[in-house]
Amino acid sequence: MTETPVVVIAYNRPDKVRRLITRLSTLKPPTIIFAVDGPKPGRQEDELKVQEVRSLVELINWTDRVETRFQPTNLGLRTAVTDVVSHAVSLHGQAIIMEEDTLPGANWFPYAREMLERHRDNSRIEHISGYNLVPQRFLSNGLEGSRLTRYPESIAWATWDRAWDKFDGSLDWALNASVAELARIVGSRAGALRWKQNFADAEANRISTWAYRWIASLWSRDSFVLSPNQNLVTYAGYDAGTHTLMKAPWSELSLYEGDLRQSLSGTADLDPRADEWVGKRVFAENPFGVARGVAITAALAARKMNRNRRVLAQRGLS
Template identity: 35%
Template sequence: MTKCEYRDSLIMDPAPIALFCFNRPAHLRRVLEALRANALASASTLYVFCDGPRRAEDEALVSEVRQVAHAAAGFARVEVRCSAVNLGLAGSIISGVTEVVARHGRIIVLEDDLVTSPFFLTYMNEALREYEPVDAVASIHGYLYPISRPLPETFFLRGADCWGWATWARAWSQFEADGSKLLRRLDESGEGKAFDYGGTYPYRRMLEDQIAGRNDSWAIRWHASVFLNHGLTLYPGRSLVLNIGNDATGTHSRRTRSFDGGLSSSPIRVEPVPVTACLEAEQAFSDFFRGQRGGLLKRLARHVLGRWGS
């Protein structure tokens, strides 16, 4: 296949996008506006999953979110799914992703506070196409922490991530919803320290909290599921996602700019790289986590593992 034929095939058959939202209409408008600016948006099917209100006070904003979702334009097709009850972020994402991958075999996943670069969909679709036949690759990620050192154009890390990501049905089938099973497997593996990036990030504690009911994070279970199956996630060397939800509007979020690295002003080249964890990037992530002190690290954990439903 020539480069032009490859590009044409992406335009003809891009992966569907699933966008999960709850009660932040202004955020959703910004996310949709940025997503529409992507070259592949007009060829993409967009699913918008709108969660139901938790309490009576949510109803007005939830209704406004649904109006914004139904008015979404600039995509090949828009399908809006509105839940009559509040599923929470975990329930909404698990059921929504399962539905879409069963129908299409692959998916790109966003939440209502993730603003994307105009190059996001191209990167995601190129990477999905490049690594679809590689069983060791479980997902593609679009966000990168504001790391001070330069990293490769793309690289792999073990496990999964949650701020603008994509996967295939073959990888999502490995998702284990039972946190207790995951924790037992983690303890039996003896890789608890590696799971926590050398002790610099509290992933294990987040999994324990999920089991105890102190959070309902889908993301920690997705990360653990992929990690324990020795799966890899492809990251960009420059971020294609900006989280605008760190503004105290989410259920568990507080205002912070610690994770804002801006959006890449140039495309990410998706070319074959060694399908193994990048030690340079692992060290850079560990150094970033180590640099977050005290309460900031706790807020980082909350932001990474889900806001309005955790």
Template identity: 30%
Template sequence: MINNYSVVFFVFKRPKTTYDFLTRMYKAGIKKIYVFADGPRDESEKVLTNRVKAEIIRFQETHQNIALFTNFAKKNIGLRQNIITGLNAVFKKEDAAIIIEDDCLPSADFFRFTHEMLNRYKDDIRIMSINGISVGGDYDGSSYGFTKYPQCWGWATWKRAWALYDPEIKHFNKVNWLKISRILKLSKVSNWYWFNILSLTKMKKISTWDYQWSFAHFWNNGLAIVPKENLVTNIGFDSAATNTKHVNKSISNINSKELIWPLTHPTVVTENIAISKLIEKNYYLSIIAILGLIRKIIL
């Protein structure tokens, strides 16, 4: 399979998986990869980040028929800044891209699925992103559905959608949120969660980039595509984890499955409410997520 879309690969300190991930992309037919490697936070991490760099160079030397663009940060800039500056740079050159972090193991179907979705919905401004993970649910015979929740454990998007991203979420305030929450038809608990998590993000009490991406979808009434089967396994719940140490671990290491091809497309583009509620239950409204948010509010 030839994949015409570029992959943006964000790495930090996982040398054991870096080469393997790059090889998976190559086998999936990817022809262009942008690699953004963050730098070490201290001397102990420098050994790992140097090994990551060595693995990338080794891949580059043994796969010269693939276009590999690298950016190695000399010092640690953090995941938030690495992703924001990296994607800003990529979308100055590309109209769409597939995005992977070094703790999100993609299946072969992930690349095929995101490629087909990027093609099919490239001009549909209702669709802002494509998720790689799935928690199952009823898709009414279709191969995928639509949700209000973008998820970034292996995903894809277009330049037109990323242009709506605002890391400062300037449009977020109480008045605007009241309007948005009504449109989104959020439950009381979900409304509480998102208002507080976005408030903390805007106050920079949470250093992240992905809650702002969710808000971009909310503010623009955008949808994310979610596959019927899980296509990405998150392996980032170990000692090398950067941002998932307090995430619901029941959603880690969920095996990926194959989709049935050719895909069966939904007859209408509209949110699958049941799927959105499943995503809420597993990712945002789990006991671990709620307790984590309460701790952040108190502190």
């Protein structure tokens, strides 16, 4: 198999990074790219936390194949993620990506590596997820190890250079796609309208997201995500996430302890029932979600305005 680096994306949460590295020390991935975004200007506390996170590279002592990618200044989530993923796949052809507030189960890396190898030349699949949210009762075939989905999970995932090289950060397709075109993908007009809101928030930089741009890139090519039907990763980002406004409206599933690869067939099929659950429960693709999206957009706009005012005040321009 091709050597596959594990990319750790971190910023200013040393406790979470320390916990992730401790977990990685039990799994011992042989190649690590440790990427840490730079501190925000004028914030001494932020700078100290970033320095502490960077120092944690010393805990990666089970391999000598460690590369650091420390940004001198703050790029923001959107640019920091796209920068290191582009770097990793350009060197290795593929990568497994872990954000700082995740904990991989024992089966995530073996599953990701095998799926990367198995589907390397399958242009229909461009993303492999490790974090499954869908309960078994909402799956069409829970006994099958994997399914295809339209929705990539962005906290623990893997991809190839052949897919990531087509990443389009401009959102041109998303902003110009018709409601009917989006409805064909997500299954409902309400869902299409909700995604129009999401893409507009991303384009206006009300949220610093690479993930919506990646979703749009996948949808523009009518490509799919491969997702496990069991959960392989734990997430702990809702207590202190920079870009988190509210707690998730779902319950995280327990980690799967078996070897998921034993239940994999040669193919995986799209599961419309599971996607309907994700669309409604995770992305609020319903009339209430559209209405709430208006309020979320207003809150994001207000937060962005206040942030800009603080920056101007720090520069003595207000």
